[in-house]
Amino acid sequence: MSEALTLARPYARAAFSVAKDGGRTQAWSNMLGFAAQASGVAGVQAVLGHPTASADTMVDLLMPPGDSDPNFRQFLVVLAENRRIDLLPEVAALFDQQRAESERVVKATVTSAQPMDEASLAKLGESLRKRFGQQVEITTAVDAALIGGAVIDTGDVVIDGSLRTKLARLGAALAN
Template identity: 55%
Template sequence: MSQALTLARPYARAAFSLARDGGKYADWSNALGFAARVAADPQISALLGNPKLTNADAVTLLSPDGASETFGSFLALLFDNRRLALLPEIAGLFEELRAEAERIVKARITSATTLPAGELDTIKAALKKRFGREVEVETAIDESLIGGALIDAGDVVIDGSLRGKLSRLQSALTN
């Protein structure tokens, strides 16, 4: 996995540079996402490794409707360098670069039960104040947390769950 990320990083940076220069972050994000989903399909993945597949066929297969000529050239470059299998990693790294450029923090809030909209808005506002950036929130439910919430925002993890508090109390009592 780390080797794939290492190989994908320069391509993601190049795609990001092209998107930034054209002011088309969303278009590139959508196109890369489409290409990554297609390339990740096991049947398509096997087809991409076929030596009879031409450059033009690969570009047509992986390009969404309305994709720019520049995106097609990018896919052709990946084909020429035999890096089409890296599309999922390239798309993920591109999204990280885009979030950084747009000053957005992606946070995942996992709670024991469904959070009311008011609480979610309060948490989002607190995270926005803490990071000084816009916050995109994704929610999940994990009943094993017992109560409270676990917030994962990039490099920061805030464990306010009852399970986490009990674990810290147990650790303190045993030491």
């Protein structure tokens, strides 16, 4: 996995540079997401992995319908010619990470024991915005095993306020 990230990083940087220069970072993010998903489909993987598959054939399978960005097409051609199409999921993830940093947006995943209402999410979002000094994009998940509370994961920072963790710490303290 780390080798794939290492190989994907220069491609993601190049893609981000081209997209940013063209003012199309959102469009490129969408196109990379589409191509990454398409590359994971079993039938498409068979064609992409075939040693005689041409770069144009591979690119035609991965181009999003309706968008004919010549720079994106050329980017896919470079990946195909270098036999790096399999890095598309990592390239897309690294691209989105660079885009979020560029737009000064922190992506946070909030996992709670029960679904959170809109008012609680808005209050939490405001608190996170103050803490990080950036806009915060929140995605939610539910994990009943947390018992109560929530875990906030921003990638670099994890804030674990779950009842499960508090009980585990209490148990550890009592055992000592």
